[in-house]
Amino acid sequence: MTQGSPGRTGSSLLTGQEVMTVDPKSRLCIPAKFREGIGVEGTRGIVLHDHQELWIFPEREYLDLLVSARVAVDLEASETYLSGLLQGAEPLKLDTSGRIQLTRAFLVALKLDDNRNVIVAGSGNFLEVKAKRDSV
Numbered sequence: 001m002t003q004g005s006p007g008r009t010g011s012s013l014l015t016g017q018e019v020m021t022v023d024p025k026s027r028l029c030i031p032a033k034f035r036e037g038i039g040v041e042g043t044r045g046i047v048l049h050d051h052q053e054l055w056i057f058p059e060r061e062y063l064d065l066l067v068s069a070r071v072a073v074d075l076e077a078s079e080t081y082l083s084g085l086l087q088g089a090e091p092l093k094l095d096t097s098g099r100i101q102l103t104r105a106f107l108v109a110l111k112l113d114d115n116r117n118v119i120v121a122g123s124g125n126f127l128e129v130k131a132k133r134d135s136v
Contacts, residue, residue, distance in 0.1 A: 014123060017121035019119055019120075019132055020117070021115070021116050022112060025101075028120070034120065035098050037122070045103075053130045054106050054130070066082065069081050110131050112131050119131075
């Protein structure tokens with residue numbers, strides 16, 4: 001991330017967006033401009049069912065998120081938040097073509113249309129993936 005950002009070490013700032021298609025084997029190609037920021041050490045995807053989104057974190061950013069959830073002021077809310085982060089997360093690895101395999105839970109949460117198009121958007125230290133809805 002950018003220099004001076006707390007808790008950030010050597011990652012690239014993830015900005016911009018691209019429209020991508022989930023292939024018939026449920027793989028999503030991460031746009032090349034985001035791959036360096038996600039890193040080769042692995043990623044962790046988190047399903048947000050209420051928002052119909054998938055968040056994809058570099059492993060280090062995901063671990064930082066867990067630590068910050070544990071030190072929240074409101075212990076009860078922190079435990080609920082932490083449970084959601086842990087129970088909704090799955091390890092995701094980029095293959096040699098820069099794709100990740102989406103789990104069934106991730107596909108259900110995204111509620112994809114028949115065209116299977118998604119928007120992959122940089123959100124600073126993670127990627128947001130949501131279904132692209134064609135306007136009529």
